[in-house]
Structure formats: C-alpha cells, structure tokens
Amino acid sequence: MDPLVVATLAVVALLEIVVPLALGYWIVKRFGISWKVFALGALFFIIVQVVHTPLVLVTQTPLYLAVLPFGTTAALAVLAVYLGLMASSSGSVGAASRA
Numbered sequence: 612m613d614p615l616v617v618a619t620l621a622v623v624a625l626l627e628i629v630v631p632l633a634l635g636y637w638i639v640k641r642f643g644i645s646w647k648v649f650a651l652g653a654l655f656f657i658i659v660q661v662v663h664t665p666l667v668l669v670t671q672t673p674l675y676l677a678v679l680p681f682g683t684t685a686a687l688a689v690l691a692v693y694l695g696l697m698a699s700s701s702g703s704v705g706a707a708s709r710a
Contacts, residue, residue: 663701667694 635649674693678686 659701659704663697667697 631653635646638644639646639649671690671694675686675690678689
C-alpha cells in the first residue's frame with residue numbers, strides 16, 4: 612500500500628479519537644457537566660453500531676439481488692433509500708436512548 616495512504620489513514624484514525632475527546636473535555640469544562648454524559652453517549656453509539664452494521668451487511672445483498680432485475684438504476688435507488696432509512700432509524704434509536 613502507498614505510504615501516503617497509510618499516513619493519511621493514521622492521521623484520520625488519530626483525529627477520530629482526539630477530536631471527540633477534546634470536544635468532551637471542552638464541554639465538561641465549559642458547562643461543568645460530568646464525564647458520565649460523554650461516556651454514556653459513547654456507549655450507546657457503540658451499541659447502536661454493533662447492531663446496525665451486521666444488520667446492514669446481512670440485508671444489503673439480498674435486497675440488491677431482489678431488485679436487480681428491475682435494472683441497476685432502480686437497484687441503486689432502492690439501496691440508497693434503504694440504507695438511508697437504516698441509518699436514520701438506528702441514529703434515532705441511539706439519540707432516543709441517550710435522551
């Protein structure tokens with residue numbers, strides 16, 4: 612693999628960890644809330660992703676193959692709507708559980 616790609620992935624992975632922690636630190640200091648709020652949000656996010664990701668992986672291919680006879684454009688459109696609905700529903704469940 613290209614070393615520049617590896618370096619970019621490493622920077623992105625580091626930022627995905629550092630930025631939320633920095634924002635959490637700022638929110639805790641600014642508003643005087645507990646780290647428990649941040650930890651609960653992270654916990655529910657992980658739980659939702661653990662359920663959402665396998666569900667999408669299991670259902671995506673059969674759905675695509677079922678609508679493929681209608682043409683690739685229709686299959687792509689159906690898949691886009693389905694994946695959007697799956698993302699919004701799991702995001703809503705995660706947000707409702709944190710409220």
